[in-house]
Amino acid sequence: MPPDTDQFHAARARNDGAPLRWLAGQSRHARLLLRTLYLTALLDTAFAVSQAALLAWLAAQLISGGTSLWLAALLLLLVLTVRTLNSALRARQGAGAAAEISRAVRDDVVAALLRGRGAALTPGEASTALLEQSDAIGRYHAGFATQRRIASMATLLFLAAAFSTDWIVGLILLLTAPLIPLFMILVGTGAQRAADRQLDSLRFLGGYFLDRLRGVLTLRAFAREQAEQHAVQVATDDFRRRTMKVLRIAFLTSAVLELFAALAVALVALYVGLHLLNLVAIGPGPTLDFGTGLFLLLLAPEFYQPLRQLAAGYHERAAARAAAEVLAPLLATQTMPPDTATLPTRRAPSLTLASVNFRYPDNDQPLLENASLHLPAGGCLVIRGDSGTGKSTLLKLIAGLLTPDHGQVQHNGRAVAPLSHSTGALAWAGQHPWFIHGTLADNLRLVAPAADDDTLHAVLAQCGLDNLSSGLSTPLDENGGGLSGGQGRRLGLARALLSDAPLLLLDEPTAELDPATEARVLDALRAQIGHRTVVIATHSVACAALADHSLWLSQEADGQISLEVAHV
Structure with a gap:
């Protein structure tokens, strides 16, 4: 293990919270973009509630032959258009925030390497820090970190809409919602270990392959081409297996969470259907009409969408935390003492x-x-x-x-x-x-x-x-x-x-x-x-x-x- 890596692990042992604090602090590089991203996500929640209400209203007007059919259709078309534009802006702001944070972290890494802080890092480890690890920090802040805040606020807005319509449906959503973050916590430890191993493998592979390229003439002189090709293939297969394990955990998590969300939506559908058929009479159900029941059915999948997006980005959190364990000690000395000053640019210095x-x-x-x-x-x-x-x-x-x-x-x-x-x-x-x-x-x-x-x-x-x-x-x-x-x-x-x-x-x-x-x-x-x-x-x-x-x-x-x- 390179000496700088030993220093990184020693720093981690001295202060386990330092990498997490450093990771949280990187959001300062794109505060405006992240705030805009958060605002567009909250607007999307409001548009989702409006879209469900207008769709239910339009369907009710079609069945009952009401006079507000065209008004409902025009309002629905307007909401769909505005929501599409808002989603495009959200995607643009997310990509911009990720790129800006990654660029700022990459600049800091370059400055640290130029000052010799990573003098004992292999070229593969340095390139991984500059590319994959810096990108992981940007993706985390534009993805999981922002989505965590979005999911908490969006959940409250959806619950408010559900409880104001039917408290039984609101209660179903409230009781099933914690299953998603609970399962994320249960799989979090395994996902983090898999991400750490995958990152270690990537750092090793980058340096190993570059060393072989530099020594290709020596390898050829000693007839070691086939042996080194096999060794590179073994290292590549190890990286592939570790990457697939990370993806397997991510896909398995998404599949289980989709199952929970589908079961919760099914409970809402069962409750609404039984009341529309007058088979049960608990709660406010007997007063449900077709339009209100359809609104609740359309609202249920929208309620779980922010939580599903949060779960889908959970591997971004694992990758970013693994990257922070390396980058935080590397960049810890970038802050200069308070009395530090740059040279005057025209007067010869002593x-x-x-x-x-x-x-x-x-x-x-x-x-x-x-x-x-x-x-x-x-x-x-x-x-x-x-x-x-x-x-x-x-x-x-x-x-x-x-x-x-x-x-x-x-x-x-x-x-x-x-x-x-x-x-x-x-x-x-x-x-x-x-x-x-x-x-x-x-x-x-x-x-x-x-x-x-x-x-x-x-x-x-x-x-x-x-x-x-x-x-x-x-x-x-x-x-x-x-x-x-x-x-x-x-x-x-x-x-x-x-x-x-x-x-x-x-x-x-x-x-x-x-x-x-x-x-x-x-x-x-x-x-x-x-x-x-x-x-x-x-x-x-x-x-x-x-x-x-x-x-x-x-x-x-x-x-x-x-x-x-x-x-x-």
């Missing part, structure tokens, strides 16, 4: 590491322990050290992509905010930058939409990219296809320089460059110092000469990284 400890979840030894340093605003800090000593990790801590286990990373004396909350505050040029499908100009204008071609040519020249045959029209894909690896890294640097971010974080900006191109890049970086705060992780001696503060990371015998800070 940087401070105040007794920072950091350990990756899958390592026993801390990578950094009690690390402290201060870089004045507008300064240049160069981080050096052997490969694997944590240079890139330190950059991520400064950016807010990772959260210290202890201590603080401060910008201008305030705790660093998550990168997702600091848009425009910093620019990052990593060793493997990502791009968008489009031209080289499109990628540069991501950070400077108003930049003209002359400005783009100037920054490309600073980074040694002024010799591309297609120039600004060079087509790119996400991985920088169309450029070499070194050109892609320099394009990432050009994009950082073109931005107006006051903090530049650069990871090996001059790696694998010839001396002439490296000199051009260093000139461009030297021009930034003073106007911006610059932090560079590098192995280059020439690049290290830019520093007014130098940091050397070295690995001790116990695996811990020590910091040696020097003012240049």
Whole structure:
């Protein structure tokens, strides 16, 4: 089991109610849509009562030859039309609420993953959290959670209509209605266990299949194709069985509840029929006429419809609770301390590491322990050290992509905010930058939409990219296809320089460059110092000469990284 999963279960053991509270709180992402959904559902209840009354009236007019036949028909047609439009609006609001909540949860998950909260999650578990689990939260709030409120209010409205017409029918409905939620409670434990197992199987299957795809060349080299195909088939069959068990419980629940509802409707029909035939004389039955009896018969199935919809969505509750057990601990650290602030977007910040400890979840030894340093605003800090000593990790801590286990990373004396909350505050040029499908100009204008071609040519020249045959029209894909690896890294640097971010974080900006191109890049970086705060992780001696503060990371015998800070 991955270490993050262990943390999730530990958090669950410490506070079993936290996932449920987190799940309930996600409704805030679509409050207006959910309120509209609730209102349209209550209107549908009123339309259902009106439809039953008008149908009974129309039937009575047809039999008795009354004079209000056309009026009853027109009113019925109007109610049917309005109810259809209301149902369409209800479906639209429900889909919109589910999508909005799922999108908001997915954004939170992305932010948490970027900050390293799910560092030990397998790719399959991360993709499941982003897709299936986020969708389960949205479906729950737009489905079961809202329908639970709807069912309670609609039941009261239907009971009021029934008791005001015939208290015996109202009593039949009142006594049989609790059978549906009672049966839901009885099957709830089994349904939740089945949903948990199905979700675990899905997380495992996603990571397992992706690992095999990544290692397909190795599997082929060792002639393991058939064996792994069989293993994937076994895992897929296990997921299929668990999914079918969840569906079996859902369908079985619906079938039993439909049986209860049918029996209750049959009781109402029996009571009304016996009184219309004058075979019994209990209650107000003897005063029933055909129209009133038909109204009660039509009202009975409508009374159970909200409860049936609630039962049909019960598996959504089980899936959402299973998802919340994973997502709530993952997102628990997303709320920042009250004194957290984002960087000002134009003033170069000072940087401070105040007794920072950091350990990756899958390592026993801390990578950094009690690390402290201060870089004045507008300064240049160069981080050096052997490969694997944590240079890139330190950059991520400064950016807010990772959260210290202890201590603080401060910008201008305030705790660093998550990168997702600091848009425009910093620019990052990593060793493997990502791009968008489009031209080289499109990628540069991501950070400077108003930049003209002359400005783009100037920054490309600073980074040694002024010799591309297609120039600004060079087509790119996400991985920088169309450029070499070194050109892609320099394009990432050009994009950082073109931005107006006051903090530049650069990871090996001059790696694998010839001396002439490296000199051009260093000139461009030297021009930034003073106007911006610059932090560079590098192995280059020439690049290290830019520093007014130098940091050397070295690995001790116990695996811990020590910091040696020097003012240049």
